[in-house]
Amino acid sequence: MAVIDEVYALAAPYWQTRSNEIHVPEAYDLAKRLLAEIPEADPAIVLPAILLHDVGYARVPEEDQLKGLAGAPSGWEPDITRRHEVEGARLAGEILAEVGYDAERTRRIQAIVDGHDSRPEALDLDDAVVKDADKLWRFTENGVRIAHAWVGRTPEEFVDFLETRIEGWFFTDAAKALARTTLTASRAAIARDRA
Ligand SMILES: [Fe+2]
Ligand SMILES: [Fe+2]
Incomplete structure (x- = not known):
């Protein structure tokens, strides 16, 4: 088994909360699409x-999970965001050690996980691609269907909101372009639901 498939298999049990069993595999596919456009980024960092x-959300009580989101109707508690990052970086270290991953790359992956939501700037291009793939998922059909409720908006309001965030959120031009085409498809899918 390729090492990335071993990481996938060990990480998957931690996705069974907060719709991460949908979010993470789709974000992984989006990361691969970005990597195809950004050859300077390192797949051995970005993909793990x-x-x-x-994965740290598996260590946050379910009733607190939606507080880890700016704009949540339940109120945003930044320490919940931090808890899933800190727990995630620790679990990432354990999983990568289990598959015998390169120590220097493991440290860089842990640094990315540790600030993936709370750190507004990207550490480097690999971090930027991870941040972009994570946010891009909200623009997908499943992302809109799931995440609109997290912030107390209708799907239509949510796609309009996402459109205003493209320039501000994304670091890479590849992600901005993919966000636009993905949002067009998601908007059409939602309109079909209403028709
Ligand atoms: Fe997160
Ligand atoms: Fe995420």
Whole structure:
């Protein structure tokens, strides 16, 4: 088994909360699409980091999980955001050690996981691609269907909101372009629901 598939198999049990069993595999696919456009980024950093970025939610009580989101109707508690990052970085270290991952790359992956939501700037291009793939998922059909409720908006309001965030959220031009085409498809899918 390729090492990335071993990481996938060890990370997957931690996705069974907060719709991460949908979010993470789709964000992983989006990361691969970005990597195809950004050859300077390192797949050996980006791909494990996206698979592991949210494993820490498995260590946050379910009733607190939606507080880890700016704009949540329940109120945003930044320490919940931090808890899933800190727990995630620790679990990422354990999983990567279990598969015998390179120590220097493991440290860089842990640093990405540790600030994937709370750190506004990207540490480097690999971090930027992970941050972009994570946010891009909200623009997908499943992302809109799931995440609109997290912030107390209708799906239509949510896609309009996402459109205003493209320039501000994304670091890479590849992600901005993918966000636009993905949002067009999601908007059409939602309109079909209403028709
Ligand atoms: Fe997260
Ligand atoms: Fe995420």
